[in-house]
Amino acid sequence: MRTVVERLSEVATTAHARAADGERSAAREAVRSGTWTDDRIAAAVLSPETPFPVGARLRLWLDPERERERRLDRAVAAVERRATEGR
Numbered sequence: 001m002r003t004v005v006e007r008l009s010e011v012a013t014t015a016h017a018r019a020a021d022g023e024r025s026a027a028r029e030a031v032r033s034g035t036w037t038d039d040r041i042a043a044a045v046l047s048p049e050t051p052f053p054v055g056a057r058l059r060l061w062l063d064p065e066r067e068r069e070r071r072l073d074r075a076v077a078a079v080e081r082r083a084t085e086g087r
Helices: 002-019 024-033 040-046 054-062 064-084
Strands: none
Touching (some): 002 040, 002 064, 040 064
16 A cells, blocks of 8 residues: 555645646645645545544444545545646
């Protein structure tokens, strides 16, 4: 999962930098801090500083495989939305 998250973080950084017409270092910080998206789940997937909501933590405990899949789906969707902003 770590490799997937690292690659997704890079894609999110690129998408955010392009959408915000900003520098890559600022975009990397936005992804790291979780401020690149309004989706708390997507932000928490890519940010060590952003905690998952209680419901997501409970779902991980109850059904770990499905919750990991759900989290990645949310992160990918948020990256896709960010990549298409400003087009």
